[in-house]
Amino acid sequence: GAVVSQHPSWVICKSGTSVKIECRSLDFQATTMFWYRQFPKQSLMLMATSNEGSKATYEQGVEKDKFLINHASLTLSTLTVTSAHPEDSSFYICSARKAGGYGYTFGSGTRLTVV
Amino acid sequence: KNEVEQSPQNLTAQEGEFITINCSYSVGISALHWLQQHPGGGIVSLFMLSSGKKKHGRLIATINIQEKHSSLHITASHPRDSAVYICAVRSQGNLIFGKGTKLSVKP
Numbered sequence A: 001g002a003v004v005s006q007h008p009s010w011v012i013c014k015s016g017t018s019v020k021i022e023c024r025s026l027d028f029q030a031t032t033m034f035w036y037r038q039f040p041k042q043s044l045m046l047m048a049t050s051n052e053g054s055k056a057t058y059e060q061g062v063e064k065d066k067f068l069i070n071h072a073s074l075t076l077s078t079l080t081v082t083s084a085h086p087e088d089s090s091f092y093i094c095s096a097r098k099a100g101g102y103g104y105t106f107g108s109g110t111r112l113t114v115v
Numbered sequence B: 001k002n003e004v005e006q007s008p009q010n011l012t013a014q015e016g017e018f019i020t021i022n023c024s025y026s027v028g029i030s031a032l033h034w035l036q037q038h039p040g041g042g043i044v045s046l047f048m049l050s051s052g053k054k055k056h057g058r059l060i061a062t063i064n065i066q067e068k069h070s071s072l073h074i075t076a077s078h079p080r081d082s083a084v085y086i087c088a089v090r091s092q093g094n095l096i097f098g099k100g101t102k103l104s105v106k107p
Helices: none
Strands: A004-007 A010-013 A019-025 A030-038 A045-051 A067-073 A076-081 A090-098 A110-114 B004-007 B010-014 B019-025 B031-037 B043-049 B052-056 B059-064 B069-074 B083-091 B094-097 B101-106
Touching: A004 A090, A010 A019, A019 A030, A019 A090, A019 A110, A030 A067, A030 A076, A045 A067, A045 B094, A076 A090, B004 B083, B010 B019, B019 B031, B019 B083, B019 B101, B031 B069, B043 B052, B043 B059, B043 B069, B069 B083
Parallel strands: A010 A110, B010 B101
Antiparallel strands: A004 A019, A019 A076, A030 A045, A030 A090, A067 A076, A090 A110, B004 B019, B019 B069, B031 B043, B031 B083, B052 B059, B059 B069, B083 B094, B083 B101
């Protein structure tokens, strides 16, 4: 079955530093990848949609200069949280979709804590 | 009002009980997903539905498009079923998530 690997699973960083999260589709080509954020006891919220080889589309209220998304290949997308602040502490999770597909395969998520 | 509402928010059951989790939505959809989120946060896609009913092992998902309602049933529940179950609808190309139902199954 389709598998998406997400790393790291958890990270603690200092305020002002940048953190990169990787999302990799292991056995299929993901033309579209999605990045979500989930605060405690809240729904998953879509941050951005990225299509391979093109710029990501960000949801309203998500700063594109703070959350850098790169989808340079059909199997890898990265989310970089730049100049992290404590309020960026959250659970970040990616999902990937094949070309023409309706199903979503989720990564295992990354818990980010900014201190 | 949220576009996707789930009930109940929390559910505690004894092992072996039949479980039902409900999802109502208010937008037009092309598909509805049931997801399972484990305590560590990882998410597994259980079902994708656009009509009718699907069954996988002890899990059954149904959808009524006219009533904009879906249910997830778990038969013969087991402690390993303890997780958060999330309903998500695909609308205009995006997934909209419910807040989830936290299920605890006691032995």
